[in-house]
Amino acid sequence: MKKLSELIENVTLDIDILGITNDSRCVKEGYLFIATKGYNEDHFLYVDEAIKNKAAFIVADREIPSFPHLVVNNINEFYIECCRKFYDITLSDFNFIGITGTDGKTTTTSIIKELLNYAYIGTNGLIINDEEYKTSNTTPIAEELYKSLNIIKKKGFNNVVMEVSSESLLHNRLAGISFDTIGFTNITEDHLNVHKTLENYRNCKFSLVNYLKKDGLCFINGDCNNCRMLKYKNIITYGMNEDNNCIISDIKETSKYLKFKITYQKKTYLIESPLKGTYNAYNITLAFLICLEKNIDSKELLAKIKNLKPIKGRREFLDLGQKYPLILDYAHTLNGIENIVKSCQNYEKIIVVTGSAGQREKEKRPLIGKFLLDNTYMTIFTMDDPRYEDVDDIIDDMLRKTKKNNYLRIIDRKEAIKKALSLADKNTIVLILGKGRDNYMAIEDKKIAYSDYDTIKEILEKTKS
Secondary structure, three states, rough: OOEEHOOOOOOOOOEEEOOEEEHHOOOOOOOOEEEEEOOOOEEEHHHHHHHOOOOOEEEEEEOOOOOOOOOOOOHHHHHHHHHHHHHOOHHHHHEEEEEEEOOOOOHHHHHHHHOOOOOEEEEEEEEEEOEEEOOOOOOOHHHHHHHHHHHHHHHOOOOEEEEEHHHHHHHOOOOOOEEEEEEEEOOOOOOHHHHHOOOHHHHHHHHHHHHHHEEEEEEEEOOHHHHHHHOOEEEEEEEEEOOOEEEEEEEEOOOOOOOEEEEEOEEEEEEEEEOOOOOHHHHHHHHHHHHHOOOHHHHHHHHHHOOOOOEEEOOOOOOOOOOOOOEEEEEOOOHHHHHHHHOOOOOEEEEEOOOOOOOOOOOHHHHHHHHHHHHHOOOEEEEOOOEEEHHHHHHHHOOOOOOOOOEEEEEOOOHHHHHHHHHOOOOOOOOOOOOOOEEEEOOOOOEOOOOHHHHHHHHHHHHHH
């Protein structure tokens, strides 16, 4: 709780502020509502709802008749500053590592968290040691971000590794934060519904360097042509191509480990990790390099990498008593889906359950559909956050560039998963793609409680009984 006068200078009202938000639906009695302005939404339109929900005070960029309020010019900057004050955050007290890219952010940041014992903020929420707290976005909006930092501070931590989304950069959510180190996993087409063009998306990602400290290091995937377009002074490249500063080589998979070599600054390191797939060689390398530059002993890092735990929702092998391998993964881009399917080609039959998000980049849908039908035994197309789009229309888009018929169309995601599991035998691997460990399904403007993991567990338990 804060007094209004502690948050806003020259306001004489003696009001206790119990919370702060820019979402009128989250307003409770005693809350400060700040009517921010986004690219797609003007929160001033919801002032009446905030008042109805008993907001104590409102800050906006326009006058509000007959209600205690303040008009400010730069409403979005004001919102961030208020959140800092409310949660007692001094950003210079923290050390930040930021990871961006189209694919691999969650895996890379999760590995860094384990190797360095940092607090984690990203798609899987806020994680400190083994304690988990839910957040709404990959990179949270200001009120959630500063609430998270407040929790981190109270837990005695000041080191944070953070997933950085393109939308957070576009909406300036990171204002005031300075990163010690940043890393780019890759850049492929994604979020074009927001950014419109690949160039805009790429440049938005590149703007992360503006948040890097003057002496900070920037690591990029040197095998990614889009990443190579970044021009910055302190860049270290990694990848399989021999012109990289750090070279990945000799990638092999055994029944238990992914094994490969890293050659960096005239030293070669042998990596063994239970996180399989060639794409994970890139994620592990980026994490390893960042930790190495933090002066952590390489032997200690290698030992920890060898004992990494599976990352929830990222090539997560589920062992729930079934007689076939079953993977839960967040892959939803063409690149992400290609990577995980190709990593499973040694199985006789691959069955995939997936869909495509509504009101997102439609251009990728037919490419994903064609790839899947060319490379799997069976694909079951279903819903995946349809929002206001018809799921049948989305699936039609996914089938537009293929005439193959090794697919099923099952709109209900629970039924789609149930069907996939019923088709599996000992020669099959089942991939449930797109949602990972998400705990909701976005239908119209609502987030309905839903979990792939819980669905799979429930189906398999009923099968046993």
